[in-house]
Structure formats: structure tokens, C-alpha cells
Amino acid sequence: MILSVRNGGRVRRFCTASVSLVEKPVEKFVQEGLISNQSSQLRDLINSGNLRVARQVFDKMPQRDIVSWTAIIKGYVTAMNSEEALSLFSAMRVVDPGVSVDTSVLSVTFKACGQSSNIAYGKSLHAYAEKSSLLSSVFVGSALLDMYKRNGKIDESCRVFSEMPFRNTVTWTTIITGLVHANRHKEGLMYFSKMSRLNGLSDDFAFPIALKACAGLRQVKYGKEIHTHVVVRGFGAILWVANSLFTMYTECGEMQEGLRLFESMSERDVGSWTSLITAYSRIGQEENAVKTFLRMRRNTEVLPNEQTFASMFSACASLSRLVWGEQFHGNVFSLGLGDSLSVSNSMMKMYSSCGKLDSASVLFRGMRCRDIISWTTLIGGYSQAGLGEESFEYFSWMRRAGEKPIDFALPSLLSVSGSMAVLEQGRQVHALALYLGLDQNPTIRSSLINMYSKCGSIIEASKVFEETDRADIVSLTAMINGYAEHGKCKEAIDLFEKSLKVGLRPDSVTFISILNACSHSGQLGLGFHYFNLMQEMYKMRPAKEHYGCMVDLLCRAGRLSDAEKMINEMPWKKDDVVWTTLLKACKDKGDIERGSRAAERILELDPTSDTALVTLANTYSSMGKWKEAAIVRKNMNSKGVIKEPGWSSILIKDGVSAFVSGDRRHPQSEDIYSILELLVSVPEARTIRLWNKESFWVYSNL
Structure with missing residues (x-):
């Protein structure tokens, strides 16, 4: 039988299957006499994966009831062919008008609408369900709620939920899941609390999503209360619940509590191990992440998946361990995961971060399919390496391939435009951002300010900042930094003070920018005021970058003894940056003894540092100590140290x-x-x- 049905303005003709799976002749099933009833035969064919054969059987049926129609529609929904499922539902109303729509077929059709993001069709069905009183069914209501949730219409989901006369565990879990996935964690927990007060409703699927909400809010106290309920209800041994508990603790900063839970688990799957690896990477313990991966491979039969490898490549990138990354690359292919898009993207990121852009490019060109993340990862890698020409070449290729730039690609191009001081290219990227409607994106806006500042056009940078619809701390920080770099320290400080008065909360990067402004303008007292303000009022622990700003401020003020004391008392590991700052100041002030100590500290960290050796030799020469200067230069020659030319x-x-x-x-x-x-x-x-x-x-x- 051939059916012609108008659906969404298009005429659809169907008499053969749209999905091709494992084919078996209809005659074989009939000859074997396995199924006598055609509806039962239809369901069995669909359940065994023979959707194409099932469709042939369906089309030849002289009569169909609602069970047959529901079975074939559900088959297409299961096969992810929601468009064909909706066409069949429309055909049912035309071809078999005597067949009455029931709650089962309506629920399945709502699922097809959610799957295909066909909200218009779903809303028309919603109206039909209300008119026919089928919406009173908890199954129909749950399916409708899920359809809106899948398509980001969470407020519609809440409205449907509030109007439902009956609700079951699935309904409650669906609305909580929708709220949490929409980052409305507090509301999700409120619904979960109401659900918990109804005896017997909370199940092993509701608890994990509630724990996810606790993690999103960093509410470990409430998470522990849910943990207690999990134990009381006997769900603690269920693997996915235990994994959710572990993730909640680690994301809330309770790593030790999470580790105790992990070690107590009687069973662990790849999700358990990957969560632990990710947790270590999140707190900067990438080496422990690698050790965990090796422990999983050596002591268990659990195989890593795409997410596991993505975490491992991220750890290798952070550690700049190219050799480890190459070994994991080999593991990926031995396990047959080489075609995974997420794994390929993370491998490209690893190679780019380790300076192997040629390997990243080869990997990119060999990918069977690419997404916007693939393009932006490679463009960002070339941008960070200062290779502007290659960055723009890949960006042009991406545009020709039909990929629409998103807010991840444009900042990379703006960054390389700024670092190379190519103002015209930066302006072209700005024009593209305006054309795409991305100019008010906070990341792009701050990148534009940085680009114009670094290209020497502080007026254009200021114009971008002033034209913002809504002030944000990232753009503010970029503008303060731009003013400081251009010697407009008064403007930088005034802007910072103004932001405090309007209630913007500065972050750690903002304080680095304002401390730099104080350093450039020589305002030692104001610099210490802001340094103390971030600790006392905003409860921020100064990072080594903040200490670096203060050391520079003290050095510019000629207080070299205080600068050296601050370096020695830093709670962070001393790097060559702060010692180099002190060394250069000692050269300018003629403090040979202190400069020698600073040079020794730098050479302990990097024995071949050309900056330390050249500056020390110049310090000796400027004070007329030619013998000492000659010894340093001889030491440079013996180590093969050559000053990098300007x-x-x-x-x-x-x-x-x-x-x-x-x-x-x-x-x-x-x-x-x-x-x-x-x-x-x-x-x-x-x-x-x-x-x-x-x-x-x-x-x-x-």
C-alpha cells in the first residue's frame, strides 16, 4: 500500500522503509511459522531490529488497529527516525480515521517531537491532548513534559507539571532533571525536597540528579544529607548512585571524602575511574590523574572510554608531557577509539599545548569528520604559538567548509592580531563579530579590548568598552590592563574604583591588572592597599602573579631589600620571573651582592638562563668589575648559552x-x-x- 500524507507543508509518500538495518525476507518469517498474529509479529520484528521488514509487514496489513500503529511509530522513534514517526502519526489520522488515538501512541509521538525538536508539531499535539482529555494521563503528561525539557522550554515543562492531576516518580525525576540541566539547581533541589516528602517516590534515578544539583551549587552540606537518605533507602551500593556521590564530593572540594568513598566502593566501572581522574585534574594534580589511569589499566579489566582519554590528554597538556600523550595516542588506536571526535579534539589540544603543531595539523587533516571544536582547537593552537598567518588560513578554510564561527574561534584570532600588532586584521575580525551578532559576548568583547590595546589603539579599545550593553568583570579587567599598558594609570585606577562603587566584584585577574597599574605609576602605598583589600575584603589568597606585581612595585620604588624579603616569604614556589625582576632592578641600582644572589636563584631553576647570565655580566661591567664579568661570559660559553637576539x-x-x-x-x-x-x-x-x-x-x- 502506498500512503501520501501532507506533514509540515510537505507531501510524504511511504511504502518502503526509511531505516535500513539487518534484512530478512518476510517470507522466511512467514514460512517458519514463528508468529501467527500480525500485530505480535510486527512487535517481534521491531524488537529484533528488523525495522525494514516490519515496515513491509505493516504496509501489507489489510487492517490495522491502534496497537499496530503504535508499534511501528515507536519502532521509528527507537531507530532515531523521528521524522518518519511523525509522518506515520499524521498518516494514521488520514488513512485510518476510525482508529482512536490513545495515551500510548500520543506518548510515543511526543517523544518523536522532542527528539526532532519539532516544537510546533508538539504544541499542536499538546492542544489536541487537552481537548481530548488525554492529558490527564500521567504517561502523556510525562512525555509532554519531557518534550519541552529536551528543547530547553523548561518554563513550559514547569507549567505542564503544575497542571498535572497525577504525578509519578518518572514525572518528578523528569522535571528535576530539566531544571538541573538548565543550571537551575536551586529550583531542582526544591522540587526534589517536595518529592522526598512523598513516601516511596524518590528512586535510584532521582538521587543522582539531586546530587548533581548539589555539586552545581557547591552545597556539600545538603549533599551529605542526601547521602544519608541514600544509605537509609539502600541505594548506596548502586553503582551510578555511588558515582554521583563521589562526583558531588569532589566538585564541592571534599577530595578526601570522595577518595574514602571511592576506595569503599565494592564495584567500579569506567565512570568511577574517569570521575577520579577528572577530579585529580580539576585540582591540579595531573600526575595523580595519570597514576590513577595506570592503576585502572594494570589492576582491573575496565577499559577506558572516550571521556577517560579526553581527561588524560588534558592532563598531559597541562604537564607538557608529550611522551605520555603519544603513548596514550597509541592506546586510543589499539582500543579502536581513533574515530571518536571528542578524543581526536583532545589529542589535538594536547599536541598544540606541547608545541607539536605539525602533529596536531596532521591529526586534524586525517579526521573523517570535524566539528567547530576541532577547528577552534587548531586555530587556538596556532594563535597561542604566535603563528598568525596559519591561524587566519585555517579560519578561512573553516569558513569555506561552511562552519559558522562561535565565540571560541574569534578570541583566538583577536589574540594573535594583538600579539602581532596587525590592527587591520583585528578590525576585520571585529567586523565579522558584529555581522554574526557576537560583539556583545563577554569573551569576544574583552578580546577586542585587548587586541586594540596591544595594537596601540587605546581609543578604539575604550570605545568598545563604553558601548557594552552590560558591564562585566572580564571586559573591565581588559580595559584596566589596557590603560595600564598605555601609561594611563590614573584612568585605570579611576575605572577600578568606579567598578567597586557600582557593585562589580573584582576577581584575581582584575587585581593583577590594578596592581600592574600601581606598579607602572609608582604608587607603592596604593598597591599595598589593593593587595591587602583582596585578602581582607574579598577573601582571596594572593597567587604568585600578585606577589610578582608587588615585587615589581617594590623594585621600581628602590626597596630592593623588601622585594627580596617578599620573594623569600612567598607561600608559592619561587619561579625565575620574580628573581629576574629583582636581578634587573639590582643592575639598575648597582646592587651587585643582591643581584648575584638573585642570579644564583635563577640559575638553580634554569642553569642555561641567558637572561640571568647576560644581566649579571652587564651588572659587573657597569660597576667596573671586568674580571667578574669575564668569568660570567666564560661560563656562558662553556654552557653553550647564546643570548637570543632582539x-x-x-x-x-x-x-x-x-x-x-x-x-x-x-x-x-x-x-x-x-x-x-x-x-x-x-x-x-x-x-x-x-x-x-x-x-x-x-x-x-x-
């Missing part, structure tokens, strides 16, 4: 030309050096404009 670049038309000190590889080097010699020979022309890698337009005396 370089500058200039944008001419569409190309960036870079010039390295002493380099003659430029195709026009002879002409360039001839002009330089001419400039040096003419006294009036000895001052020219140069573009330096680490600063804005500066004037340099040849």
Missing part, C-alpha cells in the same frame, strides 16, 4: 616583515643595510621609529 617587525600592506639583529636572510637585506648606514651617517636622521616586540611605538637612537 627582533622587530613592521606591517607593510598585507605582509609582516620581521628583522632580527645581525640577520641578513631577508631578500632585500643589502638595500636595508645600505639605508641604515645612510641613516647612521646623517646626524639629523639618527632618531627613527621602531616597532619593538615587547612594547608599543618607541623611539630609538641609532
Whole structure:
């Protein structure tokens, strides 16, 4: 039989299957005499995965009842072919008008609407259900509620829920799940609390989603109360409940409590192990994450999945352990997970973070399918490496491939535009953001401010900031940092003070920016005021970056003894950055003894540091200690340390030309050096404009 049905403005003809699975001839089933009743035969064919054969049987049935229609529609929903399922429901109303719609077929059809995001069709069915009184069924109500939830219409779900005359465990769990997935954790817990007061309703599926809400709110106290109910109800040994408890504790910062729970679990699956690996990575213990993975592989028969490997590659990227990442790459292919999109994306991120962009590119080009994350990961990798040309090439390729840029790709391009000081390309990205309606996205807005600031256009950066619809702390921080870098420290401090008055809460990065502004302007007292403010009022523990700002502030003020004392008393591991700051200040102030100590600390961390050795040698030379300077330079030669030459670049038309000190590889080097010699020979022309890698337009005396 051939049916023609209009559905959603299109005429659909169907007499053959839309889904091709394992085929078996109809005659074989008939000959074997396995099923006599056609409706039962239809259900058995669908349950065994023979949807195509089931459709042939269905089309040849001389008469169909509601059971047959429900079975075939449900079959297509199970096969994820919701469009065909909806067409069949429409056909049922036309071809068999005598068949009455019941709660079962309506519930299945609501599921098809949710699956296909066909809200318009779902709303028409909603109206029909209300008119026909079928909505009073708890099954229909639950299916309708789930349809709205799947498509982000959580307020509609809540309205349907409130109007339901009867509710069961599935209904309650569905509405709680919808609220939690919409990040409305507090409301989700309120519904769970109401559900818990109804005896016997909370089950082993409701508890995990409630624990997820506790984790989202970082409410470990309420999570512990739910843990008690889990134990009392006897659900503690159920694996997915135990996994949810572990995740709740670790995401709430209770790692030790989570570890005790993990070790007490009688059974662990890949979700359990992956949760522990992810928890270690979240708190910066990536090496423990790797050890956990090895423990899982050596001591259990549990096999890692896509999420496990994604966590492992993230850990390797954070540790910059390329060798480990390459070994895990081999594991991925041995387990047949090489085609997993999430795994491939995380591998690309690992290779990019470890500086192996060629490997990331080869992996990218070999992928059978790519998503927007694939593109943005590679573009971001080239951007972070300062390879602007490659970043823009891949971005152009992405656009030609039809991928629409999202808020992850554009910040990378703006970042590389700023680092290379290519203002015109940055403006083009800005224009694209405006065209796509992404200019008010907080991440892109702050990236625009950073780009314009680094390209020397603080006026345009300020204009972007002032045109924001709603002030946010990220954009504010970018603007403060821009003002500080341009020497407009008063504007930076005024903006920070104004933000405090309007109630914006600064974060740790904001304090780094304002401390930098104080350092550039030499306001030592104000710097200490803000340093204390972040601890006393905002309860933030200063990171090593904040201490670095304070050390720089003290050094600029000439208080080298206090700077050295602060470094030694830092609660963080001392890195070469703070010691280098002190060393350079000692050179400027002629403090050889303190400078020697600072250089020793740097060389303990990096024995081949050219900055430490060159600065120390220059310090000795400036004080007339030629013997000591010669010893340092001899030490440099013995270690093979060569000072990295300085370089500058200039944008001419569409190309960036870079010039390295002493380099003659430029195709026009002879002409360039001839002009330089001419400039040096003419006294009036000895001052020219140069573009330096680490600063804005500066004037340099040849």
C-alpha cells in the first residue's frame, strides 16, 4: 500500500522503509511459522531490529488497529527516525480515521517531537491532548513534559507539571532533571525536597540528579544529607548512585571524602575511574590523574572510554608531557577509539599545548569528520604559538567548509592580531563579530579590548568598552590592563574604583591588572592597599602573579631589600620571573651582592638562563668589575648559552616583515643595510621609529 500524507507543508509518500538495518525476507518469517498474529509479529520484528521488514509487514496489513500503529511509530522513534514517526502519526489520522488515538501512541509521538525538536508539531499535539482529555494521563503528561525539557522550554515543562492531576516518580525525576540541566539547581533541589516528602517516590534515578544539583551549587552540606537518605533507602551500593556521590564530593572540594568513598566502593566501572581522574585534574594534580589511569589499566579489566582519554590528554597538556600523550595516542588506536571526535579534539589540544603543531595539523587533516571544536582547537593552537598567518588560513578554510564561527574561534584570532600588532586584521575580525551578532559576548568583547590595546589603539579599545550593553568583570579587567599598558594609570585606577562603587566584584585577574597599574605609576602605598583589600575584603589568597606585581612595585620604588624579603616569604614556589625582576632592578641600582644572589636563584631553576647570565655580566661591567664579568661570559660559553637576539617587525600592506639583529636572510637585506648606514651617517636622521616586540611605538637612537 502506498500512503501520501501532507506533514509540515510537505507531501510524504511511504511504502518502503526509511531505516535500513539487518534484512530478512518476510517470507522466511512467514514460512517458519514463528508468529501467527500480525500485530505480535510486527512487535517481534521491531524488537529484533528488523525495522525494514516490519515496515513491509505493516504496509501489507489489510487492517490495522491502534496497537499496530503504535508499534511501528515507536519502532521509528527507537531507530532515531523521528521524522518518519511523525509522518506515520499524521498518516494514521488520514488513512485510518476510525482508529482512536490513545495515551500510548500520543506518548510515543511526543517523544518523536522532542527528539526532532519539532516544537510546533508538539504544541499542536499538546492542544489536541487537552481537548481530548488525554492529558490527564500521567504517561502523556510525562512525555509532554519531557518534550519541552529536551528543547530547553523548561518554563513550559514547569507549567505542564503544575497542571498535572497525577504525578509519578518518572514525572518528578523528569522535571528535576530539566531544571538541573538548565543550571537551575536551586529550583531542582526544591522540587526534589517536595518529592522526598512523598513516601516511596524518590528512586535510584532521582538521587543522582539531586546530587548533581548539589555539586552545581557547591552545597556539600545538603549533599551529605542526601547521602544519608541514600544509605537509609539502600541505594548506596548502586553503582551510578555511588558515582554521583563521589562526583558531588569532589566538585564541592571534599577530595578526601570522595577518595574514602571511592576506595569503599565494592564495584567500579569506567565512570568511577574517569570521575577520579577528572577530579585529580580539576585540582591540579595531573600526575595523580595519570597514576590513577595506570592503576585502572594494570589492576582491573575496565577499559577506558572516550571521556577517560579526553581527561588524560588534558592532563598531559597541562604537564607538557608529550611522551605520555603519544603513548596514550597509541592506546586510543589499539582500543579502536581513533574515530571518536571528542578524543581526536583532545589529542589535538594536547599536541598544540606541547608545541607539536605539525602533529596536531596532521591529526586534524586525517579526521573523517570535524566539528567547530576541532577547528577552534587548531586555530587556538596556532594563535597561542604566535603563528598568525596559519591561524587566519585555517579560519578561512573553516569558513569555506561552511562552519559558522562561535565565540571560541574569534578570541583566538583577536589574540594573535594583538600579539602581532596587525590592527587591520583585528578590525576585520571585529567586523565579522558584529555581522554574526557576537560583539556583545563577554569573551569576544574583552578580546577586542585587548587586541586594540596591544595594537596601540587605546581609543578604539575604550570605545568598545563604553558601548557594552552590560558591564562585566572580564571586559573591565581588559580595559584596566589596557590603560595600564598605555601609561594611563590614573584612568585605570579611576575605572577600578568606579567598578567597586557600582557593585562589580573584582576577581584575581582584575587585581593583577590594578596592581600592574600601581606598579607602572609608582604608587607603592596604593598597591599595598589593593593587595591587602583582596585578602581582607574579598577573601582571596594572593597567587604568585600578585606577589610578582608587588615585587615589581617594590623594585621600581628602590626597596630592593623588601622585594627580596617578599620573594623569600612567598607561600608559592619561587619561579625565575620574580628573581629576574629583582636581578634587573639590582643592575639598575648597582646592587651587585643582591643581584648575584638573585642570579644564583635563577640559575638553580634554569642553569642555561641567558637572561640571568647576560644581566649579571652587564651588572659587573657597569660597576667596573671586568674580571667578574669575564668569568660570567666564560661560563656562558662553556654552557653553550647564546643570548637570543632582539627582533622587530613592521606591517607593510598585507605582509609582516620581521628583522632580527645581525640577520641578513631577508631578500632585500643589502638595500636595508645600505639605508641604515645612510641613516647612521646623517646626524639629523639618527632618531627613527621602531616597532619593538615587547612594547608599543618607541623611539630609538641609532
